[in-house]
Amino acid sequence: MDLQAAIAIRAPDAPLALSAAHDAGSSGPGGGGPRRQRPLPLQPLDTGGGAARHSAVYDALREALMDGRLAPGTILTIRKVASSLGTSTMPVREALHRLAAHGALESLPNRSYRLILMSRETWHQTLEIRLQLECLAVRRAAGMLSPGQLAQLDEITAEMAARPPPDPQRYLTLNRNFHFVIYEATGMPVLVELIGMIWLRVGPLLHACSSPYDIATANECHATILKALRKGDGETAAAALREDLLTANRVLLPGLNVSEPASGTEDR
The missing domain is CATH 1.20.120.530 (GntR ligand-binding domain-like)
Incomplete structure (x- = not known):
């Protein structure tokens, strides 16, 4: 089955995580500015330091995107992601930069990134x-x-x-x-x-x-x-x-x- 098709196992009133209108720091394609702050659907990591920590941060964000836990247009700040994952900002900065290089995020001012919107x-x-x-x-x-x-x-x-x-x-x-x-x-x-x-x-x-x-x-x-x-x-x-x-x-x-x-x- 395709990744997208699995969404149908939920009812319309039972979102997978946070609805697009309520993701932390996000605003839908129709505008309206930032919404009420909500925690990111990310779990604290339980890994060591060094390269293992950097890899774990990237994998956690990668899986969150692939599995639809973050909505299109969601704004991610380095500090907020680091807080959600319970890690320092350095591995988060590197992970977000990699995801942007892969075309999944766009870089914004003030050390933040936004999930792409697709035509x-x-x-x-x-x-x-x-x-x-x-x-x-x-x-x-x-x-x-x-x-x-x-x-x-x-x-x-x-x-x-x-x-x-x-x-x-x-x-x-x-x-x-x-x-x-x-x-x-x-x-x-x-x-x-x-x-x-x-x-x-x-x-x-x-x-x-x-x-x-x-x-x-x-x-x-x-x-x-x-x-x-x-x-x-x-x-x-x-x-x-x-x-x-x-x-x-x-x-x-x-x-x-x-x-x-x-x-x-x-x-x-």
Whole structure:
């Protein structure tokens, strides 16, 4: 299942984390200025110092973006992020700078950053790139997954299909894990990095989406992908992934926050 599609397991009145209008220091695309301050949905880190701390800070922010815990347009200050993660400002500064270099954040004055807003035109371009890169990764992973990786995917899909289902944020995390276990099995770190950079941009769009989506459909896509990969059938796995991405696109697009009016584009 595509990262975006998992949003549907929540009801419209049960947001994944904080709604876009109430994120700390954020204002929606319609303007209105900063909103009431709320804590960032980040947990204090429990790691050592040095390189391990720097890596942990980056990973925590990266996962928060990918899993839709932060809304598009959210403003992040170095000091506030450091306070939320329980760390010094230096690793936070470096992590935010890296995320900005990856195109997930834009730099603002006063040592702050803002999560990007995406136009519909950019969204369509991003979807086309995802279809190419992620389907390529699934094809390459066919026949390359180790017994341990297959067992890990079995555990992930079982938890996602459990009754009652996991909470929305857990579901999104499981979804990300499912995809990247597969992508990392390709043995192509450049491809995995490129896919990860795209997920950094699209993940925040999950935050404010309230369109309904049947998780049974998403879980069925996962099952089809896993069954095909176990047989070494990359084409069937890629077809299931493509269906999943396009289904998620239809769910997410109507509520897409845009940074500018789309010109010459239509919903696909």
